[in-house]
Amino acid sequence: MRDFLERLAARRRFGVRPGLETMRALCEALGHPERELAVIHVAGTNGKGSVTTLCEAALRTMGLRVGRYTSPHLVRVNERFLVDGTEASDAALAEALDEVEAACARIGAEPTFFEALTACAFALFRRAGVRLAVMEVGMGGRWDATNVIEAPLVSVITRVALDHCAILGDSLEAIAAEKAGILKPGRPAVIGAMDPRARAVIAARAAALGAPLHDAAQEIRVAASRRTVHGQTLTCESPNGAYPAALTRLAGTFQAENAATALCALERLGEQGLEVPPKAFAEALRTVAWPGRCQLIAEDPPTFLDGGHNPDALRALREALRSMHVRRRVALVCGFCADKAVGEALREIAPLASAAWAVPLANPRGMAPADLAGLLRDAGVPTALVAESATDGLAAATAWAQDNQGTVVVCGSLFLAGEILAAEEGLGAPDPSEAMRAH
Numbered sequence: 001m002r003d004f005l006e007r008l009a010a011r012r013r014f015g016v017r018p019g020l021e022t023m024r025a026l027c028e029a030l031g032h033p034e035r036e037l038a039v040i041h042v043a044g045t046n047g048k049g050s051v052t053t054l055c056e057a058a059l060r061t062m063g064l065r066v067g068r069y070t071s072p073h074l075v076r077v078n079e080r081f082l083v084d085g086t087e088a089s090d091a092a093l094a095e096a097l098d099e100v101e102a103a104c105a106r107i108g109a110e111p112t113f114f115e116a117l118t119a120c121a122f123a124l125f126r127r128a129g130v131r132l133a134v135m136e137v138g139m140g141g142r143w144d145a146t147n148v149i150e151a152p153l154v155s156v157i158t159r160v161a162l163d164h165c166a167i168l169g170d171s172l173e174a175i176a177a178e179k180a181g182i183l184k185p186g187r188p189a190v191i192g193a194m195d196p197r198a199r200a201v202i203a204a205r206a207a208a209l210g211a212p213l214h215d216a217a218q219e220i221r222v223a224a225s226r227r228t229v230h231g232q233t234l235t236c237e238s239p240n241g242a243y244p245a246a247l248t249r250l251a252g253t254f255q256a257e258n259a260a261t262a263l264c265a266l267e268r269l270g271e272q273g274l275e276v277p278p279k280a281f282a283e284a285l286r287t288v289a290w291p292g293r294c295q296l297i298a299e300d301p302p303t304f305l306d307g308g309h310n311p312d313a314l315r316a317l318r319e320a321l322r323s324m325h326v327r328r329r330v331a332l333v334c335g336f337c338a339d340k341a342v343g344e345a346l347r348e349i350a351p352l353a354s355a356a357w358a359v360p361l362a363n364p365r366g367m368a369p370a371d372l373a374g375l376l377r378d379a380g381v382p383t384a385l386v387a388e389s390a391t392d393g394l395a396a397a398t399a400w401a402q403d404n405q406g407t408v409v410v411c412g413s414l415f416l417a418g419e420i421l422a423a424e425e426g427l428g429a430p431d432p433s434e435a436m437r438a439h
Contacts, residue, residue, distance in 0.1 A: 031118025044158025161312035252320030307414035329406035
């Protein structure tokens, strides 16, 4: 796998580039594997990963051969590519990259990290005989590499919030317009619960394209009960009828919203001849896991790992923790990228915290821990300390929580979540991601 990553890095390294010209040329050189796929295409600021994995799990439960493509990865790049619920092997990824590199050589293309990975997904799925896939947008939508998908089964947009503002725009309306770029003429569209300003932009785009729009918040009712640190029971109801109650490991109030969005998307498949039985969706809820999102990684003291890094995500995390009635004295372990709205995000989670440890990220974009500790204090955290590493911060917070009968919450970045998971599993440093910057 190291060879795979080095070969990717030797191309255009990491970065973002507007436009789809390179991806379209690369897909043509590959023989258009993306056109051989029936795709559920999922965009959004928060929740798109959970919706993607729920849709994939439901289809797989039906016995269908299905692929899943998500980003970013937490520990290993293989996590991004699933075939029938199994991560792609190093050998399968290497073969796909061989095919992509040969296509690049023929046309003289130099793709970005994410473009190359997306092309690998298309090649890998074709090699594996996959004809049905659920694919998550990497960033935005309009110029995202996955947007070479021309006629998706359904386009899905989850909750829109302010994030990646330097690239996508500094207002909800601007960001929603970028997300709405995945909508296609005449193809069904589903939106999750969101701010009315974002909804209006997406609805206008759908109307202009003649794309039938379905609002999951209006069409799907999800009732949550028995919320604990281990998950919750969700009962769903749609215009098509009631779904069996299911105990899911997806913790947090926001996952009820994501379940509604996923179910609304899956019901659009029934209109196209692919009926998803209620028991298949209930089984997906029971079996699905989505690491790094309000994930319980230890029980004594209770320790939650969440990659939330924007104000909307940390507000959802705060509400989730309160709904689970966690021990009230909370120790935070925080690491943020400096280009995020860190102060605003911290004000959402700070009311829960009695103490916090600011940690560095293994990422050149990471905020200096001393600066982060200052922002934690400004947000109202009574005690904010600096740790030399993520694992040191977690150890200190764990000791504090044990002494004070409290709860540990790790948040601020998916990079931090990946580093903690890799350390917990003894895997060393996570594989690099496209969100890194060349140095």
